[in-house]
Amino acid sequence: AGVFIGLPSPLSTNFVMSIASFLLCFHSIPQIQETFIKANRVGKDLNKRNSPVLPESVGVIVGAVYLVFMFCFIPFAFARHFSDPYHVNDFPHDKFSVFLAGLLSICCMILLGFTDDVFDLKWRYKLVLPTIASLPLLMVYYVGGMSTTIIPPFFRQYIGESMNIGYLYYLYMSMLAVFCTNAINIYAGVNGLEAGQSLVIGVGIAMNNVVQLNGDNHEQHLYSLYMMGPFIATTAALLYHNWFPASVFVGDTYCYFAGMTFAVVGILGTFSKTVLLFFIPQIANFLYSVPQLFRLIPCPRHRMPRINKETGLLEASKNVFLLSEIKAPGRVITRFILASGLARATSTPAGKDGDMQITMSNLTMINLCLDIFGPMQEDRLTAILLCLQVLGVALAFLIRYRLVFLFYEHN
C-alpha cells in the first residue's frame, strides 16, 4: 500500500507534461515547413503585401501532440490504481471512461478538421459529423449520473419545475459540440485570432475549474483542468508561430480541435452552460453573420479583411450586390442595415426599375471592428479582438458568480 506514497500528484504531473507538450509543439512546428510544402498543404497569406506561402492546417500537429500527451497522462490520473494491484479491483471505470469518451470526440474532430482542410467539406458534414462525434460524450454523461441544473431558476417560474426537458438538455449538449467547433472556425482569418481566442477561452475555463475545485463537482472540474493543461500549452506554442507575421496557418483542423475540446470539458465537467458564456464574442459574431451564413444576402467564399497594399493596413472586405438579386428577407435586412448603420453600407441607384447597388462590409465582427476603429495593422486588429475576448471572459465570470441567482441554483 505504501507504493504510491512517493508518487507526485496527478496535477503536478499534468503541469510538467503540459510544459513538455509546449516545448514539443514550439520546436516541432518550425520544422514541418518542408514537409507541408512538399505535400502542398500550404496557403497564401493574402493579408501581407507579398502574399507569402505558409504551411496550412498545422493544427494537426498541435492536436496530435495533445493526444499523445493526454494518452501518456491518463495512467498518472489513476496512478493509485495502477501502481497498487490491490486497488485495481475498485478501479473507477466510470471516471476512466470520461477521459476515453472525451479524447474519442476530440480525436474525431481533429480527423474531421484535417479532412475539411484537405477536401473542403460541404456544410452538412460540418453539422452532422460533430453531432455524431458527440454521441459518446452524451452516453458517458447519461450513464455517469452527472448533474447539471437543467432549467435556470429564472425561467423555471414560467415554464414550471416539473416539465421534463431532460431530452432537450441532451439536444443542447450535442448542439454545443456543433456550435463550438464551427463558431471558432468562422471567427478567423487574421493572424493569431484562432489560437488567440482559444487561448483566452482555455485560460478562462481553467480559471473557472480552479475556482470550482472546492465545489460540489470538484472531481469533474479537476478532470477538466487535466484536459485544459496540455491544451493551453500546445495552443500557446501554436499562437507564437501563428502571431503576426504568421509563419504557419492553424487550419480548420485546429479550430475543430479547440472547439470540441471546449465542448468536451464543458459537458463532462458539468459546466456546459458556463462554457457558452465564454463564447460571447463568438456568439455575437455568429448572430452578426447569420444573414450571410444562411445566404439571405450574398456571401463570398472568404469574408476576411483585405490589405490596402499602399498603406499596408487592413480594411474591412466589401460585398457588392444588386438589391434585385436577393430575396425579400434579404432586402429587409439590407434596408435595416442601411438605416441602422449596423454595418458600413452604401447604396447607389443602378439600372432601371429603381434597383440599387449595395456595397456592404462583410458581416463579421472583424470587419465591424475595422469599420469602427478604422484601418489598422493586422497585429493591432488581433490584439483588439483578443481584448474583446478577455472582456467576454470577464463578463462570463461576472454573470456566473454575480448574477448567478438568475441561472444557477447554488453558488
Place this chain on the structure above:
Amino acid sequence: AGVFIGLPSPLSTNFVMSIASFLLCFHSIPQIQETFIKANRVGKDLNKRNSPVLPESVGVIVGAVYLVFMFCFIPFAFARHFSDPYHVNDFPHDKFSVFLAGLLSICCMILLGFTDDVFDLKWRYKLVLPTIASLPLLMVYYVGGMSTTIIPPFFRQYIGESMNIGYLYYLYMSMLAVFCTNAINIYAGVNGLEAGQSLVIGVGIAMNNVVQLNGDNHEQHLYSLYMMGPFIATTAALLYHNWFPASVFVGDTYCYFAGMTFAVVGILGTFSKTVLLFFIPQIANFLYSVPQLFRLIPCPRHRMPRINKETGLLEASKNVFLLSEIKAPGRVITRFILASGLARATSTPAGKDGDMQITMSNLTMINLCLDIFGPMQEDRLTAILLCLQVLGVALAFLIRYRLVFLFYEHN
C-alpha cells in the same frame, strides 16, 4: 422493467447496421471522385497500360463510415441500461470503456493513416505513434482484469510457470498494434489486395468469435463480433470499388484502420495470440521483406510489380545494385539468395575488383508469387494471394483448434 422486452437483440441490430454501412460505403465511394481530384488526393495506377489517375486514400471514407455506425451502435449494445432508468445505476462502465478505448485507438490510426497519405511520414512516426495509440487499450485490458494465457504450456515447461512475464505480454500487445497496422501496409500495391486480405482476416476473426460465443470469454468475443460487423461490411464495399480494374485506391489510411481494428479486437477480445495466427501471410511477407526493410540490401520507394506494357501482364519488379554498394550482412544475404533461389536473382561481373551487378526481384510475397507462377493479369494475382490468405486462415483454425494443446490451456 418491461420497456426493453420489445428491443431487438444487439446482434441483430448490429447486423442491420452493418448492411446499412455497406450500402452507405458502396454508394458514396463512387461519388467522391470529383472532390478527391479537386483536392489533388489522387495517384496513378501504374499497373495499367494508360496509368489512369484514381482517388487515393479512400480509406478515410470507409473509416469515417465505420466510426459513425459504431457510435450509433454502442447505445444498442447497452440498450437494456439505456432504455430502463433503473438499470443505469448498475451500468457496466468497464464494458463500455472497452468500446470507447477500442474506437479511440482506431480513430487515432485513421488520423495517422490519413496524415501519412498526405505527408508521407517518416518510419519512426509509423512505429512510435501506433504504440502510443495502443496505450488506452492496454489500460483497459489491465484494469479490466481480463485473462489471457500468457505463456503457452508448451514453453512453460522450459521457462517455468512462476516467471513474471506479465510486462512482456503488455509489450507484445503494444507491438501487435504496430505490427498489424504496418504489416497490411507493406503487403499492398496490387488492386484489391489491401481490402481483400482485410476482408479474409476479418471474416476469419468473426468466425472465431462465433465459435467462441459459448466459451469462457463469450462476452469479449461478442464485443469483437460487434466491431467486426461494420468492419467487414464497409471493407466489402471498398473491395468492390478497389477490385481490378480499381476505380479508387485505399491508401495508407485504410491499411492503418484495418490493422488497428484487428489489434483492438484481438487485445480487448482476449484472443491476441489467435489474431497473429490470422496474419501468417503478412508475417511471411514481413520476414521475407526484412533485408530490404532494414536496408541490408537496397530498397526502392515502390516494390510493387511492374506491368509489361506489351503483354499487359504483371511481372516482378527488379532491384539492380552493385555488390560493392552494400555492407557485409547484405552481401551475405545476397549470396544466400543467389545460392538458394529464395528470390529470382542473377549476378553479372561488373567493373574491376571482381565486383558483381545483382538483379534481384524485390523481396515481397507478391513478386515471389509472380516469379513462381509466371507473369499474369493483376486480378489473377490478387485472387491467388487471397487464396493464400484463406489457406492462412484455415491453418490458423487448425493450429488454434487442433494443435491447441501446444499453445492454450483449455480448448
